[in-house]
Structures are given as structure tokens and as C-alpha cells.
Amino acid sequence: MSQRIPDPVPGALLKDILDEMNISQAELARRTGITASHVTAIIKGRQGINAEVSLRLGRFFGQSDTFWLNIQHEYDLRKARDEKGPQIDKEVLPLAY
Numbered sequence: 001m002s003q004r005i006p007d008p009v010p011g012a013l014l015k016d017i018l019d020e021m022n023i024s025q026a027e028l029a030r031r032t033g034i035t036a037s038h039v040t041a042i043i044k045g046r047q048g049i050n051a052e053v054s055l056r057l058g059r060f061f062g063q064s065d066t067f068w069l070n071i072q073h074e075y076d077l078r079k080a081r082d083e084k085g086p087q088i089d090k091e092v093l094p095l096a097y
Contacts, residue, residue, distance in 0.1 A: 007078050009045035010071045017061070032056040048072050 018028060025043065029036040034056055041047035041065070054069035061067075 007075060010049050010068065010075050011043040011045050013071065014057070014068075015043045028060070030058050048076070 003055070018025065025039045026036055029039045034053055038047065038053070042049060042053070049068045049072040051069055053064050054067065056074070057063070057068045058065045
């Protein structure tokens with residue numbers, strides 16, 4: 001069975017956007033009120049994007065409030081499905097109608 005390439009963390013998308021727009025992480029931090037260390041942690045995949053960060057990034061980039069939060073939630077769900085899906089399939093008996 002072939003190995004699937006891991007999904008990139010949401011911070012990878014953020015880094016790509018910053019690179020494309022020629023915006024530094026420090027500038028993003030200054031203009032959004034997100035600490036520089038938090039921005040770095042998101043980009044390196046050490047921290048996820050929470051509701052407040054999603055609001056701040058959405059405002060900065062002119063996106064919806066939920067744009068970044070949805071990306072994070074989708075990533076979290078794929079990761080959980082990959083890591084725990086088979087176990088959950090064995091342990092949970094679906095409700096029969």
C-alpha cells in the first residue's frame with residue numbers, strides 16, 4: 001500500500017501567501033496584533049489557528065472571519081481521520097434506523 005503525502009499545516013498556506021505578497025512575518029505580527037512568536041509557531045506547525053487569530057487574519061487579508069478557522073478545522077479533521085479513523089470505525093457501532 002502506498003503512503004499518502006501528509007497534508008500541509010495551515011501555517012504553510014499562510015507562509016505561501018505572505019511570500020507571494022512579499023509581507024514579512026514581523027509585518028504581519030505588527031499589523032494584526034498577533035505576537036511574532038505566535039505567527040512563527042503557526043507557520044512552523046507548532047500551533048494551530050484559533051478563533052481570534054482567524055478574526056485577525058481575516059480582517060487583515062479581507063477574508064471572512066471563518067476562513068482561517070475552517071482551514072484549521074479541516075486540517076484537524078483529516079489528521080484525526082488518518083490517525084484514529086480505523087480505530088473509531090472498529091469501536092463505534094453506527095445507529096441503525
